[in-house]
Each structure stands twice: as structure tokens, then as C-alpha cells.
Amino acid sequence: MPLIMLSSPHLHxxxxxxxxxxxxxxxxLPATLVAVYLFGWLAVLMICTTIxxxxxxxxxxxxxxxxxxxxxxxxxxxxxxxxLALTLPAATPWWMVVLGAVFAIVLGKQVYGGLGxxxxxxxxxxxxxxxISFPLQMTTWxxxxxxxxxxxxxxxxxxxxxxxxxxxxxLAAGFDAVTMATPLGHIKTEATLGVPVADALAAYxxxxxxxxLGAEAGSLGETSALALLIGGIFLLARHTITWHIPVAYLGTxxxxxxxxxxxxxxxxxxxxxxxxxxxxMLCAFFMATDPVSSPVTRLGQIxxxxxxxxxxxxxxxxxxxxxxAMFAVLLMNCAVPLIDHYCRPTVYGHGSx
Amino acid sequence: xPAMLRTLAQRLGLMSDTFPGGIHPEEHKLSAGLPIEMxxxxxxxxxxxxxxxxxxxxxxxxxxxRVLRGQKIAKAEGYLSVPVHAxxxxxxxxxxxxxxxxxxxxxxxxxFIESDGDDAADASLQPLTDWINCDPTMLRxxxxxxxxAGLGGAVFPTFIKLVKDQRYPIDTVILNGIxxxxxxxxxxxxxxxxxxxxxxxLAMLRHMVGATAALIAIEENKPEAIAxxxxxxxxxxxxxxxxxxLPVRYPQGSxxxxxxxxxxxxxxAGKLPMHVGVLCQNxxxxxxxxxxxxxxxxLTERIVTVSGDALPTPANLCVRLGTPMRSLLERQxxxxxxxxxxxxxxxxxxxxxxxxxIPVVKSTNGILALSHxxxxxxxxxxxxxxxxxxxxEACPVSLVPNLLADQCRADQFDKAESYNLFDxxxxxxxxxxxPSNIPLVHYFRYGKGQLALQRREQAFAExxxxxxxxRMARIEREKAxxxxxxxxxxxxHAPAASDAKTADAKVAADTKPATGTDSKEHS
Numbered sequence: 001m002p003l004i005m006l007s008s009p010h011l012h013x014x015x016x017x018x019x020x021x022x023x024x025x026x027x028x029l030p031a032t033l034v035a036v037y038l039f040g041w042l043a044v045l046m047i048c049t050t051i052x053x054x055x056x057x058x059x060x061x062x063x064x065x066x067x068x069x070x071x072x073x074x075x076x077x078x079x080x081x082x083x084l085a086l087t088l089p090a091a092t093p094w095w096m097v098v099l100g101a102v103f104a105i106v107l108g109k110q111v112y113g114g115l116g117x118x119x120x121x122x123x124x125x126x127x128x129x130x131x132i133s134f135p136l137q138m139t140t141w142x143x144x145x146x147x148x149x150x151x152x153x154x155x156x157x158x159x160x161x162x163x164x165x166x167x168x169x170x171l172a173a174g175f176d177a178v179t180m181a182t183p184l185g186h187i188k189t190e191a192t193l194g195v196p197v198a199d200a201l202a203a204y205x206x207x208x209x210x211x212x213l214g215a216e217a218g219s220l221g222e223t224s225a226l227a228l229l230i231g232g233i234f235l236l237a238r239h240t241i242t243w244h245i246p247v248a249y250l251g252t253x254x255x256x257x258x259x260x261x262x263x264x265x266x267x268x269x270x271x272x273x274x275x276x277x278x279x280x281m282l283c284a285f286f287m288a289t290d291p292v293s294s295p296v297t298r299l300g301q302i303x304x305x306x307x308x309x310x311x312x313x314x315x316x317x318x319x320x321x322x323x324x325a326m327f328a329v330l331l332m333n334c335a336v337p338l339i340d341h342y343c344r345p346t347v348y349g350h351g352s353x
Numbered sequence: 354x355p356a357m358l359r360t361l362a363q364r365l366g367l368m369s370d371t372f373p374g375g376i377h378p379e380e381h382k383l384s385a386g387l388p389i390e391m392x393x394x395x396x397x398x399x400x401x402x403x404x405x406x407x408x409x410x411x412x413x414x415x416x417x418x419r420v421l422r423g424q425k426i427a428k429a430e431g432y433l434s435v436p437v438h439a440x441x442x443x444x445x446x447x448x449x450x451x452x453x454x455x456x457x458x459x460x461x462x463x464x465f466i467e468s469d470g471d472d473a474a475d476a477s478l479q480p481l482t483d484w485i486n487c488d489p490t491m492l493r494x495x496x497x498x499x500x501x502a503g504l505g506g507a508v509f510p511t512f513i514k515l516v517k518d519q520r521y522p523i524d525t526v527i528l529n530g531i532x533x534x535x536x537x538x539x540x541x542x543x544x545x546x547x548x549x550x551x552x553x554x555l556a557m558l559r560h561m562v563g564a565t566a567a568l569i570a571i572e573e574n575k576p577e578a579i580a581x582x583x584x585x586x587x588x589x590x591x592x593x594x595x596x597x598x599l600p601v602r603y604p605q606g607s608x609x610x611x612x613x614x615x616x617x618x619x620x621x622a623g624k625l626p627m628h629v630g631v632l633c634q635n636x637x638x639x640x641x642x643x644x645x646x647x648x649x650x651x652l653t654e655r656i657v658t659v660s661g662d663a664l665p666t667p668a669n670l671c672v673r674l675g676t677p678m679r680s681l682l683e684r685q686x687x688x689x690x691x692x693x694x695x696x697x698x699x700x701x702x703x704x705x706x707x708x709x710x711i712p713v714v715k716s717t718n719g720i721l722a723l724s725h726x727x728x729x730x731x732x733x734x735x736x737x738x739x740x741x742x743x744x745x746e747a748c749p750v751s752l753v754p755n756l757l758a759d760q761c762r763a764d765q766f767d768k769a770e771s772y773n774l775f776d777x778x779x780x781x782x783x784x785x786x787x788p789s790n791i792p793l794v795h796y797f798r799y800g801k802g803q804l805a806l807q808r809r810e811q812a813f814a815e816x817x818x819x820x821x822x823x824r825m826a827r828i829e830r831e832k833a834x835x836x837x838x839x840x841x842x843x844x845x846h847a848p849a850a851s852d853a854k855t856a857d858a859k860v861a862a863d864t865k866p867a868t869g870t871d872s873k874e875h876s
Binding site: 006007008009010011012013014015016017019020074114115116117242291292294295296297298301340344345346347348349350351 | 373376378379456535609613619620621622623624694696700701702703704705723727728730731732733736737738739740741742743744745746749750751752753755756772773776779781784785786787788789790792794795798
């Protein structure tokens, strides 16, 4: 075995990319289980499809670029696949799922030069491409199995398969019976009609507990704040991520929502609603903390988190889309090199410069 | 106020209670607690002419000369230098280039001494038993002639630090018994066995720099050393000396990090600890100072940890300088060099050795025999950086290693310098934590080397430019003088010279400062 490296240190801590990726996948397990509980076989089908297509696309890209296929073993493609599936609405038809997975790997990652060089989070960029290309399908939300009035039996594999292959329109039950709005979508629609936030939430039968546990409409893995919190705390405990981004992100959201809700409760939703709604938790713990596309310095991470918070809240409150978390993270991704440049810590011995 | 904030941050776990960053690598202290064994005299001792930071020495002996132990055999050249002494009595058999402990495998002129087995000592240096009444400058001179250099591994000439400078009064002496490098236990063994001498050495240091307070810093993984030093301090009944036990953290033994851990003071970039009123000495150096002053004994031996996963019996050996490392490894049961990598120093900052016949020098705190498996686990294939930021978190000087490495790799050295490349202490924490196995420190060394090269080239180009400019100026001047002379001659011969010619002469004269005759001519 040739030892090329002569340079110290001759000791290594044993951490690896593969280890970090597997840790994140493990941290996503609670959210994945909630997805399977809420959307049955449909969730299983979608997750398997995205992971398989991501791995396959990665393999093809590596082959085309003449790179070793062993890179697949770092699990980063599998993680991208899982993350993508968790951000998709359950009603996404199979071909859109496949397309998303291909986009994530090719446009989100490999065109930049592969792992470590992408500017944007691959899964999020693919999701945004899908949302902008197919706005209708990407905002159609299946009634989850936790609801008493769920018209579909997604625990039945054939019913799930029909939905997956042909979309909600093909179902006998009828489009309106199987779909519903998300809390964020609902208050956004009502707000355009001039209905105050409190009334809109009452009409929706909104409950904080359901939102916290995850019994509400939404993308596969984003509904349960609890499951995502468990995963996030696991990542923090394992030291895969640090507290700076999630705390700055969620804190800014809560603060902004709190201030504006106090000033004008008819137009602005309460802070807890914002924290549990939409993809915020998923983005705060798993997307914004994606190491490749977030700042490296601690101060930079705080700035990044605050930026994400301000943008998310602004888009939700004033923008055209009901949910702004993914746009916020992607926009802040662009600012990372700048943040890194200006948020470097003071170097030892330069304190008085 | 900053101190209060710091305490608060530490309570909240936002800041470490020692210094920022750092790591806790697996300790591998295989020889911890083992007593010091005396190593037998080697048949041949090899003394490289440079065993310290600074200028190399020049030999004072020639082939065939008989030398005594402690006799000065090479004299210091320049200020930043200390002499080399014969480690035992014997004959100088040759003076030639020999490989030294350097990763490049480079050589250095060395004096080879064949031991005669008598080990007769040179008694020309008198013990200074009454050191407490000696002038500090005299003791400082003793430290210099005895060849003392920092034995922690940096081998900075000791006497340079031992000044009583009116501008920078030193209030605290810090003894560094941290020894945070994995595997190394030489300071641990020394503190256990020679605590009394170390405490006397500390008293000497305080006397020399006029400091009042003294701290002896030891990491908590050396309980025997802590107990021994506490006992020695109590026995000596010294006031204002405190044995400080610090949590285990690498690189706490680094001078600037230790000063921060103990006092909260930062040594400004490019400055020395004395600028913040601190003198920091390694415990081994302190013991050597004691020997130099109280016993009149130059630096000819040191404690060396011989260890490593490939070595059957790790040990702490008291070794004469110049002893070939191979003999120590064989003494500790290493049968074959096959499949073994040798490291000079600890695994975090030590250099890989090209071959085992390199001699023990003043900086040799450890010799490690590591198996290929151990080494290759640390040096696996480099993966792309995923910007996880673990390196920035581990960096004890708060650099952003991954960005710096990118710049060095892309040969953007100026940018790397503006990102404080030269503040890197090469401790290796960043490489240690990197999940992508990026040899970050290696890139920094490359960047520093390239920048140094650029500097030299720039200086050379600048010197050439100045040379060429002064040559051009001289030629111009000579031309002008010639023209002036000519026109003067012409004027003398033909008083009715045309206006144009006068103008010519004026132009020529303007190119140089007007001389007396020129100005007369124009007036």
C-alpha cells in the first residue's frame, strides 16, 4: 500500500461523508414513518421511486463523467431522494416523481461538479422546478389517513398504486372528495376574500395539537412538527448539525409572526401556527442545514438562519405562494459565498485590529 | 465585562472553558506512568549542526579530536542560535552531511562522535549554586552557552525568552506540562521523576524575569505528575505558585492556546508572550535550565517517548542527543522496519521519517513506530469538501480551514493570506475532524511555502530592478557629465556657441543634480 501523504496529522477522528449522510437518513426516520402512517402505500411507493431514481441518475452521471461508481456509497444521492420524496404532495403522479428525482441529481447537483459543489440544496431545487412547472399537481393535497373523512384507503396497495400511476383525477371517489387544502393554503385563500385569520382557522377546524403531531394535509414528510423535531434533536446530539441555523431560522419566524400578530391579528397568523405549518420544520432542520449549501462559519449560519426566517415569513404573509420556506432557503443559498466572506470569526491574535 | 460575558458563554456551553476550538483525540498514551529508563550509550553519536529554530552552528572540532561530555563542539552563528555539545566522551570520527528529522529527508552537516565508553565529563562550567544572588543576565548567558532550546518540540532558543525588558514586564511564568499530543508521555514521566528540579527551575525563571506569579499547567490525565508537582511546590514552600489542572484538550500545549486557557489573554499576531506579560516554558526545558545552572551541565540528553502501535514495549527513555533512533526502536523490541512507519514527535504534528538512522535531537520528544494500517486509516483518499464546517469549529485560532484550503489549492495565495493563512499553527485539528479526509494542513503548508517563495522572488526582482535602475542612473549621469564637459570645452574654445547647444547642455545637466560648475555655467 503506497503512502503518498507524508504530511501530519497522522491521526484521524474517523468521521466520514457516508457517516454524516447515514445519520441524516436515520434522523429522517420518524418523519418517514409519519408519512407512511398518513399516506400508506402511496408514501412507500413515492419514497422508493425517488431513492431508486436518484441513485440510478447519479450512477449514470458518474459513468458519463468517468468517475468511480464507489462514490454512490457515500449515500448522498439516497438522502437527496428521501428528502425530495418528503417534500412532495402525496398526489404527485409517478412521472413527475421520476422527473423530480432526475432534476435533483442532474440540475441540482451534478451540473455543478457533483457533491460539495452545488449552490442550492438539490432536493429543494428539484421541488421548486416541479412546483413552477406543474403548479396544479404540486398544490393538490390528498386527505391523510388520519382524518375520519378520508375517502381513500391508502393502506390498500392497489388503490395507492392506481393513485400513484394515474393521479387523483382517475379515482372513482371524485377529485374533491379525496383532496383538501393545507392550513397555509386555506388561510391564504380566505385572506384574499377578506376573511380574518381567526375565522379562517376556525372554519378549517384547525388544531395546534394535530398540527404538532402531523395529522393534517401537506407534503409527505412535512406535516409532523414532532417527528421532525425528534430528528433535528438527534442531529444536534450527534453533532451532524449545530443549533445556529435552526434556532436562528425558527426564532426569527416566531419573532416576526409574534410582533405582527400582536399588532394586527386579523391579517397575520399567530407564531405557533407559523412554526407548525408547511415545510418550515423540515426546512429548518434538514434543508437549511444542508452543509454544502449553507455557510461554514457559526456567525454566517446565524445570519443565514435569520435571512431564511425573514424571507419565509414575508413570502407567507405577503407573497403569492402560501408557503415560502423552500424559496427562502434557496434564495439564501445564493447569498452563502457572500455571507461566508463577511462572517469570518476574529482570528486569534487579531482581536484588537 | 468581556470576562463576565466569557463566563456566561461558558456556562451556557456556548464557549469552551479552555480555548476556542480544539479536539479530544484518542490519547494512546501507552507509556503513561512508566518510569524513565536510562538508555545505554550508543557506539556512535550523530550531532546535526542545527537542532533549534534559527541559524545552523559551525563545528569547532575536527576529525580525530577527543571530546568530553558537555564540551562545546559547535558554536552558535547569529543571534537566534545555540551551541551544540558532545553527548559523551570519545573521538570525532567524521563530519559530514547526515539525514535529519525532516519530512523532505534533507540532510545537515553533522559531527559523528565515537563513544569511548568512559563518559568523562567536561568540568569547565562551574555550578552556580548561589544562583539566587546571580545577575539574571549571567544566568541567561548560562542558558545560552548550555545550548538550551524549547524541549516541547519547537526548540526555540531558551535564552531569548529570558529577558527582563523594561517595556514588557513579565508578571506570570507558566510552566507547560500539558503534553496534549497523543502517545507522548515524556513530560509526564519527567514531572513524576523530577518534580523538585522543575520547581527549582521555576524559581530560577521567576528570578530571571522578575515575575511574581507562577502557574504550572498540567492536563487532568496525568494524576501522578499533578500529585508530584503539588508535593514539590509544598515542600519548597514557594508562594504564588499554583498547579493548575486543565481538562484534556488538543492543542492546549501550544503556547498561545495555553496562555489563553490560563489567563484569557491573546498574544497579538506577530508578537511574543512577553508582550502580554507572560513567560511560557516547557517543563523539560525548565529541568534542563536547573541542570545548566545548578549542576553546570549543558544540554546533552533528554527524555524521549518511544511508542506506537507497532512497538512491542513502549517506554520513556532518557537518551543522549545524537543516539540513532534505530537503536531505541530495537531496544524496545521492534524486530523489523517492514510495514512500519516512523514518526518524529506526536501523531498530530510529528514528521514522518524517511529512515531509522536519524539521530535523536533536542526536539525529539517522541519516536513512534506506527503500523501501515494505523497510518492509512489517517490518510485515506481525499473526498470533496461538503462544507460541514467542522474544521472551522475545531480550529483553535478561528480560521475557516475549508475556504483557505480551496484558495491554496487554486493557487490564490494572496487571498489565502488575507484569510490569515500565516496564523495557522498547523496543529492538525481541521484534518483530524474532516469527514472528507482532506489533508488541509498539507494545503496550508503548500500555500505558506509558495508565498514564501513568491516573497523571495519578489525581493530578488526588486533588488535586480534597483540594481538596474542605479546602473541606468549612473550611465545617464556619466553621459551628462561627459556632455557638460564637452560643452564647457567647446564654450572655452568657441565663446559664440549657438543657443541650441546651450539648451542641449542644460537638458543634460538637468538629469543630475547640478554641480558647482554646471550652475555657474547656467547663471
